Amino acid sequence: MATANGFGTFTQAEYGQRLAGVKTRMQKAGFDLIVCQDPANMCWLTGYDGWSFYVPQCVLVHLEEDRPIWFGRAQDAKSARLTTGLPETNIVPFSERLVQQPVEHPYDELAQLIRSRGWGKARIGVEMDAHYYTARCHAQLVEGLPDAHFANNHDLVNWARLVKSEAELVLIREAGAICTHAMNRAIEKMRPGVPQNHVIAEIYHAQSMGVPGAGGDYAAICPLMPVGEGTSTPHLTWSDAPLPDSGLTILEIAGVRRRYHAALTRTVHFGKPPQA
Structure with a gap:
């Protein structure tokens, strides 16, 4: 049932089924963690629906986490609260000062978040063909997680979305x-x-x-x-x-x-x- 804002299109049970299917694919592909920056994948996994893809943002899925983690611009965190139903601990904003910053980058704080969760040596799948996962996003993430193992996840979530409920x-x-x-x-x-x-x-x-x-x-x-x-x-x-x-x-x-x-x-x- 949708709310007055039009959100809440799907039940939490359906989101749970989607997450379980993605985790099965992650296990088969050998990933502990995936970083999803494709806006459609972010929405499908969590319900997130904000016109904010022009800045770095993503959804993290870890095999041992019950819910995805939304990571994005501080001023868009309210959008995540309104549209996703994620717990507050799973909505992680990055600092506004990092927007279009020539030296630092939002994914510096994403790397810090991943390290703080104990995932610094994880096998991480990234969306190398996602339009908004830029070369700089990838470079900053690799630099910030030198002990992690990165690989293209080959549209893992996109393939999970193929069969519709x-x-x-x-x-x-x-x-x-x-x-x-x-x-x-x-x-x-x-x-x-x-x-x-x-x-x-x-x-x-x-x-x-x-x-x-x-x-x-x-x-x-x-x-x-x-x-x-x-x-x-x-x-x-x-x-x-x-x-x-x-x-x-x-x-x-x-x-x-x-x-x-x-x-x-x-x-x-x-x-x-x-x-x-």
Whole structure:
């Protein structure tokens, strides 16, 4: 049951099952500890939901710990308290003075935290392909834990997320309904001469409003809408130019419900279609 803030989407029992599955994978991979900086993995493991991934942050999972540990910026610790249900001892903020500090780094304090827990010689799996686990994050962590053994965990948590629970499937189906609604609204808006950004505004409105009983969230991808010759390449967005009297447009969008996405792509032709 969600709270008034929209948090608490899943039960603690479900989070416990997720953690147990991740620990089984850790044992098989030979890790004592994993450092998860992928925002989706952090959310899946704990429920953490804050727009804070632009600074170093992570969730730690240790084989001998009953609950994960959230580590992040001091001003975001309240977000962890609101969204995760973790005990206060498992919410560990780093000093604000370390944000964009050219000499010191937040992961200096993360290394200190790991040492203080007696894990300085642990076998640590890190997310080498996570977008926000930067080269500097890794370098500072390795420097601060010279006796630890580091290895890429090869998307260990991402693979654990692959098979969805029944509660997750409910949200994905709701996201699909939101996506269908947004796509239909967009196609209704698309007429020759209509500015492209007006179509996009319709999409954003529909995505956010959602459908009865299921409000929408922001998407991890903006709407893609290549027009004309732009349809020969996949990842163009939009402009304020009018839609053409003749030619193709491609729409690729997503519907989102509590961070769960369902995507859809459609091709729209203006004017008389060419002969096959």
